[in-house]
Amino acid sequence: MLIKRNPNGIDLPFGSEITPRAMFESRRHFIKQLAVGSIAGGALAEMAMREAFAQSGGTQKLAARPNPGFVVMDKPTAFKDATTYNNFYEFGTDKTDPAQNAGSLKPRPWTVAIEGEVKKPMTVDLDGLLKLAPLEERIYRLRCVEGWSMVIPWIGYSLSELIKKVEPTGNAKYVEFITLADKKQMPGLRSPVLEWPYVEGLRLDEANHPLTLLTLGMYGEVLPNQNGAPVRIVVPWKYGFKSAKSLVKIRFTKDQPRTAWNISAPQEYGFFSNVNPEVDHPRWSQATERRIGEDGFFSRKRKTLMFNGYSDVASLYTGMDLKKFF
Ligand SMILES: Nc1nc2c(c(=O)[nH]1)N[C@H]1C(S)=C(S)[C@@H](COP(=O)(O)O)O[C@H]1N2
Numbered sequence: 352m353l354i355k356r357n358p359n360g361i362d363l364p365f366g367s368e369i370t371p372r373a374m375f376e377s378r379r380h381f382i383k384q385l386a387v388g389s390i391a392g393g394a395l396a397e398m399a400m401r402e403a404f405a406q407s408g409g410t411q412k413l414a415a416r417p418n419p420g421f422v423v424m425d426k427p428t429a430f431k432d433a434t435t436y437n438n439f440y441e442f443g444t445d446k447t448d449p450a451q452n453a454g455s456l457k458p459r460p461w462t463v464a465i466e467g468e469v470k471k472p473m474t475v476d477l478d479g480l481l482k483l484a485p486l487e488e489r490i491y492r493l494r495c496v497e498g499w500s501m502v503i504p505w506i507g508y509s510l511s512e513l514i515k516k517v518e519p520t521g522n523a524k525y526v527e528f529i530t531l532a533d534k535k536q537m538p539g540l541r542s543p544v545l546e547w548p549y550v551e552g553l554r555l556d557e558a559n560h561p562l563t564l565l566t567l568g569m570y571g572e573v574l575p576n577q578n579g580a581p582v583r584i585v586v587p588w589k590y591g592f593k594s595a596k597s598l599v600k601i602r603f604t605k606d607q608p609r610t611a612w613n614i615s616a617p618q619e620y621g622f623f624s625n626v627n628p629e630v631d632h633p634r635w636s637q638a639t640e641r642r643i644g645e646d647g648f649f650s651r652k653r654k655t656l657m658f659n660g661y662s663d664v665a666s667l668y669t670g671m672d673l674k675k676f677f
């Protein structure tokens with residue numbers, strides 16, 4: 352694997368579309384402007400935030416071909432909202448914690464081990480993942496079980512592309528997603544809010560559904576740390592907690608994997624976790640949702656849609672009682 356180190360100390364993949372020089376120049380310009388006092392308060396806050404993202408690696412461009420077959424028509428959430436209102440308990444449980452604390456995550460070098468019930472287990476590094484299949488931009492809704500949602504232009508490719516490379520055996524029925532748990536990089540691990548590492552899982556047919564996205568970027572850039580750098584899963588018809596961030600291992604199994612939220616509160620978070628306005632969470636209704644960025648006094652709540660609007664997936668669940676398998 353070839354790695355170049357740019358002037359800002361961020362590791363860059365060789366040959367990717369990055370202009371460290373321009374980034375460096377604009378930072379110098381920013382510092383000069385600061386010195387002569389020509390930046391107003393609001394702009395300053397905005398630039399300071401961009402600066403923080405630059406340091407966390409979040410401004411590396413990532414080219415992708417838009418895939419119009421996987422685009423919702425809703426207006427995308429502002430980048431600022433999508434990167435400052437997050438759930439990533441490894442960095443704290445407040446919505447603003449991940450943006451504040453995830454600077455300590457080192458997304459390079461990084462490897463993902465693929466193992467278990469497969470004929471061709473492999474360990475792949477980030478450049479390997481970036482080259483495994485053509486990168487696509489897809490605009491997906493993501494709805495958190497807490498009752499808020501976002502619309503994000505993700506970059507990645509169907510997880511099925513990776514699955515076919517490792518050739519699951521006839522025993523493989525489920526896929527387990529295991530994420531990084533490193534106390535040195537993740538201050539939230541000191542708290543026992545969840546069992547670490549954060550683990551999620553899908554049935555193999557769900558994992559192979561074309562919507563299930565192996566995700567390496569968003570908004571034309573690599574994933575910001577707080578959004579699950581350098582690689583996560585996005586399963587748009589399921590509650591957000593299924594979309595595990597900062598993946599280090601993908602394991603194919605015979606049995607249904609234990610999952611972090613199911614372990615912590617099985618009566619509240621089932622294995623399937625399909626978005627379903629008809630099945631309430633024991634402590635609140637799931638009928639409506641708040642779109643992040645539309646939180647004004649007059650903004651109405653949106654109706655939550657079955658499978659988050661991705662009705663094509665219904666065929667995965669024919670004959671199943673979705674009230675029982677919530
Ligand atoms: N490793 C890890 N992945 C995670 C979480 C987490 O705490 N740790 N939170 C989940 C939850 S509850 C949601 S709603 C989404 C939020 O993703 P986003 O912040 O990128 O929008 O990430 C999911 N993936």
Ligand SMILES: [Mo]
Pocket residue numbers: 438494495496497590591592
């Ligand atoms: Mo969530």
